[in-house]
Amino acid sequence: MKPLVLGLLVVGLCTAAPLSAQIVIDWTEIPHDVGTQWSVNIKYDVTVGLGSQGGPHIWNFTSQPMGTDTVNFRIVSKGTTPFADTFPNANLVYKSTEDIDTIYQYMELNPDDYGYCGLGFASTGSTYVIQYDPMDTIPLPLSYGDSRHYYSFYSLETGPDFLLTVEKHGFQSLDAYGTVTIPLGTFDCLRTCSFDTCATTIFFMGIPILSDTVTHINYSFLTENHSTLVCIASHPGETNPNYTWAMTLERLLNFSTGIEESDNRTLQSMDHELRAYPNPFTLYCNVATPGGSGNQIPTLRIYDLSGRLIETTESNTIGRNLRAGIYFVNADGYKSLKVLKLQ
Numbered sequence: 001m002k003p004l005v006l007g008l009l010v011v012g013l014c015t016a017a018p019l020s021a022q023i024v025i026d027w028t029e030i031p032h033d034v035g036t037q038w039s040v041n042i043k044y045d046v047t048v049g050l051g052s053q054g055g056p057h058i059w060n061f062t063s064q065p066m067g068t069d070t071v072n073f074r075i076v077s078k079g080t081t082p083f084a085d086t087f088p089n090a091n092l093v094y095k096s097t098e099d100i101d102t103i104y105q106y107m108e109l110n111p112d113d114y115g116y117c118g119l120g121f122a123s124t125g126s127t128y129v130i131q132y133d134p135m136d137t138i139p140l141p142l143s144y145g146d147s148r149h150y151y152s153f154y155s156l157e158t159g160p161d162f163l164l165t166v167e168k169h170g171f172q173s174l175d176a177y178g179t180v181t182i183p184l185g186t187f188d189c190l191r192t193c194s195f196d197t198c199a200t201t202i203f204f205m206g207i208p209i210l211s212d213t214v215t216h217i218n219y220s221f222l223t224e225n226h227s228t229l230v231c232i233a234s235h236p237g238e239t240n241p242n243y244t245w246a247m248t249l250e251r252l253l254n255f256s257t258g259i260e261e262s263d264n265r266t267l268q269s270m271d272h273e274l275r276a277y278p279n280p281f282t283l284y285c286n287v288a289t290p291g292g293s294g295n296q297i298p299t300l301r302i303y304d305l306s307g308r309l310i311e312t313t314e315s316n317t318i319g320r321n322l323r324a325g326i327y328f329v330n331a332d333g334y335k336s337l338k339v340l341k342l343q
Contacts, residue, residue, distance in 0.1 A: 022177050023188045026141040027111045029224040037074040038227050038255040041066045048246045057178030072097050083120035090117045114138045126336035130154050147173035158326050163203040170196040180221045187223040194218045274337035284319035298331040
């Protein structure tokens, strides 16, 4: 998705709290009803206050300027999705939308665990599927003091003779508890801390031509019967778990249940194709938009393989701020384009 954008500083306030109950989140308290929907506001390059382990704590994320990047989510019936047959064990599907792009996250929710099966990326004229094997499975219920090691893997054919493999592993603990306040309200919460390593390798005709390993320290603030309240991700290579400068801060903007499932979005026709040259590239590539109106360049949205928006730009030259890897470039009225940065 899009490259990170510098924005105004935001501060997550954290102080000790005199009273707060330690909650336990079981499988019935993870959103799963079809029609439930919510939105998440995203801020890039921010100052945060994470606090220490333990608790109780008070976290406050109410006064920060968050920017305009928003992703909308809805729980949908698996049978209505285009990739249902690919994930036979999935019983829960989160559909996220941004402009004309749609991502389906397929999960398996049971009383004892919660697993990520994979995702499907759909933009009119283009589809991509990622299947985790093995998938990342979270033991349930969730309670303060729990910890786990995790591992997941997937591969993806990215073009003639090209294969991408992604191996993700790390250690996660529910290391703190307390209350978190956001504009939506104040909630009892558990905090997870994840030390995450992601190793990516690109093969050409079976020969590895590029490999890259990235580490992050990530935090999530969880509560009962809602989606994640706040997510904070470190910049790559961060080693201090109490860092103050984060890559992203995501905050729950709204949440509602019992909404009839429907999708009235009107997609623009995809009569044109984006073109990139060179592709693959090493430093940058130029994106051509044939068939557009006059000389106006449409807004380009760049996504990574997880479906995360990395960058939005109105320039037709992209790639300078991207790490090596596979990306999808989208624009209104155009079919999605896959590009490969080699180094």
